[in-house]
Amino acid sequence: MSLPSLSHLQFAILDILEGRSRSGKxxxxxxxxxxxxxxxxxxxxxxxxxxxxxxxxxxxxxxKIEDTTVRERTYKITGDGVHALNDVRLFYVSSASSAVNGAR
Known part of the structure; x- marks a missing residue:
């Protein structure tokens, strides 16, 4: 299995966004x-x-925050993002499983 295409930070962000749109804040x-x-x-x-x-x-x-209108950036994960997130999860599960089985 090849190395994940996401950094740990990108993985964390996609994990947070999974299933629901969220504000940048x-x-x-x-x-x-x-x-x-x-x-x-x-x-x-x-x-x-x-x-x-x-x-x-x-x-x-x-x-609207008090008397001021502000623009807030909102994000949602795409299908490609979900696929990348799941690929990284599979990579780490597979790696952990190999490490545990190799230690026996």
């Missing part, structure tokens, strides 16, 4: 809970790369 909070801290510009650069690769779709939604 939500994704950053969930990454921080996993011990992955990315500032705004770096985070959005990574998200743009995931969009360019076809793994996520992003769009802006207008939100």
């Amino acid at each position: 939500f994704v950053r909070v969930k990454l921080a809970e996993r011990g992955i801290d990315r500032n705004g510009p770096m985070f959005y650069q990574i998200m743009a790369r995931l969009e360019d690769a076809g793994f996520v779709e992003g769009w802006y939604e207008q939100k």
